Amino acid sequence: MPVENCPKCSGTGWVVRIADGLEVVDRCNCDELTRVDRYTAKSGIPPLYANASTENFLLPKDNPIAQRGLASVMLTVRTFAREYPVVDKPGLMFIGETGVGKTHLAVAALNGLIQRGFEGIFFDYQTLLDRIRSGYDRSSGSMDKEAYRLALDCEILLLDDLGAHRVTDWVEDTVASIITHRCNFRKPVIVTTNLPAPGNVSNSAKDSLADRIGTRAWSRLNEMCKIVQMPAVEDYRVRSRR
Numbered sequence: 654m655p656v657e658n659c660p661k662c663s664g665t666g667w668v669v670r671i672a673d674g675l676e677v678v679d680r681c682n683c684d685e686l687t688r689v690d691r692y693t694a695k696s697g698i699p700p701l702y703a704n705a706s707t708e709n710f711l712l713p714k715d716n717p718i719a720q721r722g723l724a725s726v727m728l729t730v731r732t733f734a735r736e737y738p739v740v741d742k743p744g745l746m747f748i749g750e751t752g753v754g755k756t757h758l759a760v761a762a763l764n765g766l767i768q769r770g771f772e773g774i775f776f777d778y779q780t781l782l783d784r785i786r787s788g789y790d791r792s793s794g795s796m797d798k799e800a801y802r803l804a805l806d807c808e809i810l811l812l813d814d815l816g817a818h819r820v821t822d823w824v825e826d827t828v829a830s831i832i833t834h835r836c837n838f839r840k841p842v843i844v845t846t847n848l849p850a851p852g853n854v855s856n857s858a859k860d861s862l863a864d865r866i867g868t869r870a871w872s873r874l875n876e877m878c879k880i881v882q883m884p885a886v887e888d889y890r891v892r893s894r895r
């Protein structure tokens with residue numbers, strides 16, 4: 654079976670090429686992919702993170718406190734990816750500043766689960782909302798079924814950068830319905846956010862995650878996710894340039 658979102662054949666199973674000025678149609682090789690390859694192709698993981706794993710997550714050498722903190726976080730991810738679904742909470746929530754490796758580790762968990770035969774989808778939070786909203790605006794009343802359904806029903810959902818940007822009633826309702834549905838059916842979510850948990854807001858100018866996604870969604874997430882608080886480390890992109 655061809656892969657639904659195959660970048661080469663768009664799911665048709667056929668690729669057109671030009672040979673000696675003539676169009677030739679070949680069978681796309683996505684037909685022959687293994688299940689792991691198929692799930693990887695469908696996962697929507699951005700190319701930058703395609704190979705993210707706990708194996709290539711590097712620990713800072715010059716900062717023993719950060720090193721210990723990140724090592725412990727990495728171990729949590731490795732254990733979750735290895736032991737799921739036999740875990741206390743069927744999800745992970747990475748909280749921390751920008752550039753500390755939240756998305757890397759969240760994808761590492763998802764990649765690990767895909768390797769074990771589970772299926773999962775990566776959604777950037779803002780993109781997911783935009784896709785749902787654009788479908789919603791177009792056909793009055795019915796949302797972008799595909800994106801919305803996928804977020805509700807896919808086996809494992811990775812929501813990256815949860816709570817980024819705008820807050821409206823619509824956003825709050827949509828996020829709450831996705832999270833509540835997944836929580837009710839014990840369907841795992843892996844989320845990342847750079848917003849603090851409520852009650853943990855050090856800078857009063859900053860919203861908490863609950864302020865952005867609503868208290869309902871926050872409390873369900875809290876129920877179903879193990880909180881992974883990222884230690885304070887320098888932005889990896891700065892760190893790695895030295």
Ligand SMILES: Nc1ncnc2c1ncn2[C@@H]1O[C@H](COP(=O)(O)OP(=O)(O)O)[C@@H](O)[C@H]1O
Binds near residue numbers: 701711751752754
């Ligand atoms: N400890 C690390 N080891 C290797 N690469 C890392 C590490 N931390 C971050 N990166 C890489 O740095 C970039 C930024 O990290 P990212 O996970 O996007 O941070 P965040 O999501 O916390 O903003 C990514 O390309 C990521 O793969």
Ligand SMILES: [Mg+2]
Binds near residue numbers: 755756757813814845
């Ligand atoms: Mg990120």
Ligand SMILES: [Zn+2]
Binds near residue numbers: 659
């Ligand atoms: Zn294909």
